[in-house]
Amino acid sequence: MTEETQTLAIIDFGSQYTRLVARRARELGVHSLIFPPTVSAETLDTVNPIGLILSGGPASVFAEKAPQGNIGWLRTNRPVLGICYGSQWLVHVLGGNIERADHREYGSASLSIKQADSLFLSLHKNQQVWLCHADKITSLPKRFTVLGETQNCACAAFGDLSQRIFGIQFHPEVKHTTEGIAILRHFLYDICGAKGDWTLKAYAERSIRDLREKIGDKSVILGLSGGVDSMVTATLLTKAVGDRLTCIFVNTGLMRRDETVRVANKCHSLGMNLKVVDASEKFLSALKGIVDPEQKRKTIGRIFIEVFEGEAKRLPNVAFLGQGTLYPDVIESVVVADGSQAITKSHHNVGGLPERLGLTLVEPLRDLFKDEARALGLELGLSEDDIWRQPFPGPGLAVRIIGEITKERLEILRSADVIVLEEIHAAGWYRKVWQSFAILLPISTARVVDNARTFGQVIALRIVESSDGMTADWSAVPDDLLRRISSRITSEVSGVNRVVLDITSKPPATIEWE
Numbered sequence: 225m226t227e228e229t230q231t232l233a234i235i236d237f238g239s240q241y242t243r244l245v246a247r248r249a250r251e252l253g254v255h256s257l258i259f260p261p262t263v264s265a266e267t268l269d270t271v272n273p274i275g276l277i278l279s280g281g282p283a284s285v286f287a288e289k290a291p292q293g294n295i296g297w298l299r300t301n302r303p304v305l306g307i308c309y310g311s312q313w314l315v316h317v318l319g320g321n322i323e324r325a326d327h328r329e330y331g332s333a334s335l336s337i338k339q340a341d342s343l344f345l346s347l348h349k350n351q352q353v354w355l356c357h358a359d360k361i362t363s364l365p366k367r368f369t370v371l372g373e374t375q376n377c378a379c380a381a382f383g384d385l386s387q388r389i390f391g392i393q394f395h396p397e398v399k400h401t402t403e404g405i406a407i408l409r410h411f412l413y414d415i416c417g418a419k420g421d422w423t424l425k426a427y428a429e430r431s432i433r434d435l436r437e438k439i440g441d442k443s444v445i446l447g448l449s450g451g452v453d454s455m456v457t458a459t460l461l462t463k464a465v466g467d468r469l470t471c472i473f474v475n476t477g478l479m480r481r482d483e484t485v486r487v488a489n490k491c492h493s494l495g496m497n498l499k500v501v502d503a504s505e506k507f508l509s510a511l512k513g514i515v516d517p518e519q520k521r522k523t524i525g526r527i528f529i530e531v532f533e534g535e536a537k538r539l540p541n542v543a544f545l546g547q548g549t550l551y552p553d554v555i556e557s558v559v560v561a562d563g564s565q566a567i568t569k570s571h572h573n574v575g576g577l578p579e580r581l582g583l584t585l586v587e588p589l590r591d592l593f594k595d596e597a598r599a600l601g602l603e604l605g606l607s608e609d610d611i612w613r614q615p616f617p618g619p620g621l622a623v624r625i626i627g628e629i630t631k632e633r634l635e636i637l638r639s640a641d642v643i644v645l646e647e648i649h650a651a652g653w654y655r656k657v658w659q660s661f662a663i664l665l666p667i668s669t670a671r672v673v674d675n676a677r678t679f680g681q682v683i684a685l686r687i688v689e690s691s692d693g694m695t696a697d698w699s700a701v702p703d704d705l706l707r708r709i710s711s712r713i714t715s716e717v718s719g720v721n722r723v724v725l726d727i728t729s730k731p732p733a734t735i736e737w738e
Contacts, residue, residue, distance in 0.1 A: 229421055232256040232412065233273035235263070237281030237291050237309045244694065245277055245307070245397045247593055248405065253420030254412050265296030275303040275416035278310025280395060284324075284359050285309070285316045293317070303388040303415045305343075308357055311382070311391025318365035325360040332400055333374040335381070342383055343371060343390050345410055347403050353380070354400035357393055388415055399695070424596065424603045428460070431588045435464035438586065442543035443468040445536050445583070447528070448498065450487035451616050453548030453589060456601040460588050461546050462496055463604070469546070470497045470539055474531050476524070477504025478620030478629070481638045490610070503531050511622065511629045515666075517738035520629070524619045536583060545583040549590050550597060550693075593692040614659045615693065623738040627666030637664045639717045640683045647709045648687075648701075657699045658690035662713070663726075663737050671721035680721025683713055687725075688735055696730040 232249050236242040236258050249256040257271060268276070276297060283290040295317050298304060306314040312322050335353045337344045353374070361379040364370070371390070372381030383390040390411070396404030412418040444461055448454045448471040461469045473487050484500060491498040510527050514520055536542045589597050594615060601611035617623050621641070625633050640662040648660045663686060668679040685706070690696035710723040726733075 229255050229426065230274050230419055231271055232275055232277065232416070232418075233268055233271060234258045234277045235261055235279060235293065235297070235310070237261055237279045237293070237313070238283060239280035239308070241395060241397050242279040243591070244692075245279060245408075246591075247596070247692070248397050248408055249277075249412065250422060250596070252405070252409050252412055252418075253422055254418045255422035255426075261291035261293045263294070265294055265299065268297060269300075273302060274418055275305070275412065277411075278304065278306040278313060280308030280310060280356070283309060285312050285322055286324075286359075298389065301388075303411065304390065305411050306389075306391040307395060307397075308355075308393060311393055312357070312359055312361065314389065314391045315361050315365060315368075315382075318368075320361060320365040320368070321363040322359050323362050325358055330356050333376070333380075333394070335372050335374055335394065337372045337381075339369065339371045342385050343381065343392075343407065343411065343415070345414065347406055347410075352400070352402045353394035353396075353404070354398050355380070355394045361393075424600050428600060428603050431460055432464045435461060435586065435588060439465055439468075439544055441468075441541075443470065443539065443541045444544040444546050444586065445469075445532065445539060445542050446471050446546035447532065448473050448487060448491070449548070449616070449618065450483060450490065450613075451548070452594070452601060452611055452613055453550055453597055455490070455548075455606060455610055456597050456604065457546055457548040457587075457589055458491075458496060459494070459601065459604045459606060461586075462494070467497055468541075470499060470542075472499045472501060472532065472535050474528065475500065475502045475504050476507045476528075476620055477631075478507060478524070478622045478634070480616070480621070481642055499535065501531060501535060503527070506531070508629065508631065513628060515627050517623065520622050520738065521619050524622060543584060544586050546586045546588075548597075549587040550592060550594060593694075595691055612655055614654070614657075614661075617736055623736050624661060625664045626737060633664055636681060636717060636719060637662060637683075640664070640713050640720065643712045643716065644685065644709055647705060647712065651702070651705045653699075653701055653705065656689075657701070658688050658693070658696060659735060660685075660687040660699075662686075665724075669722045681719050682722045682724060683717070683720050684737070685709065685723060685725050686735070686737070688730070690730075690735070693735065696735050698725075698727045698729060 232254050234242060234246055234256055242258060246256040246258055293313055316322055332352055333355055335351050337349050364382055367384045368382050370379050371383050374380045377393055380393045394401055396407045444465060446458055446461060446469060448458055458471050471491060475484050488498060488500060507527050510523050511520060514523060598611040621634055621637050622629050625637055644660055644662050648654050663684040665682040665684055667682055669682055671678055671680045687699045687701055688696040689699045713720055713723050
């Protein structure tokens, strides 16, 4: 990224969608940086942003620990867009009035645009938007006017056109707001004057440069899973430090069938240093008797770090541990100080390393979503097959076996997993869906074999569509495809007599079952 590249500044007031705002800006070709609400106006000035977006957040402006921001941000001529809490903060600090609403407004609503010039230029007069707030604006600051309203929100959008300061009570960054991207594009290009000069090529160049500067003459160890995230990370690190990167593939005993051979062949073709460690017995022994999902994840994470600690000590000059952490991993493991966002699930590659390991963490993909990581992989020269592998959980098949992990149950799931992927590939659906996989349930159901009633295992199918893993919907794949998968699993996988289909969206469910 060159010094001339334009930047959008985003103030994070604690919304789970803040990084999604940043992602939307990058999709629109505008480089974005996220700052905490404590950032000074002077610091923002050093970045010289073309505009400022104030994110939403879970707090009320009246709450004791509510983020208050800095009114100095507004004492420039740069455009400002406040979203949800950000819009309420604008009203609060500029002299308007906020009160507690009679009821919380959550979900879709119809926005009626009252003034089409400025923020809503050339957009439909009525559009669907997605709201989430419990306070209401009862009076606007001087020079501000109402730009849009919903049935329950008389001031859903407002602005001071002369100062180019706007506020909206809905979230344009989520897909539920039908013209949200158009609103953001108009704000960035027509109001802020964006040129659209940010690309993943620039991101790759900056990442490689930053990695070289950070790592210096030291060496790096990377846990390579063979998935998209770790392969892109390994490629970035290889371009940055060459053979001072050692990729370590840990056979946890929780991998798909023949995964070790596939990863070894791929690394050899890319000229990467690879060390394969068979720790399967260690993992399976540690997981014996554990059925709680969080305990499984934490146990796998602990053993994973222990294995790395042992391997790192055998390598000279190692000072860094590379990881392919993506943003969805990060936000699903976050706990906000006021408790407003709980942990969705623990990730074995989020949260830093034990001090005893003595390695510094490098996570060059930490700010990217899955589709951006894939695009970056193509930019770095990886093949379509490399970057279009469906996401696979860090803890492996352990989180797709509900209940205790045993060798026998792993073999059942591996056999079902092979069939699911073979049939999805054969039907041409592999790249049409986000993930397609099997889950082994901890129940037995009746079956009839040779006129005798016995009991067998149950496999659930999870096939979902998504663009980034943040939200997902179940995929309506053809009936004949489901029939083939079910028929093959019940015929070819010993001990399985029933296949069921999960048709739950995210939210309320997660994509993985554990």
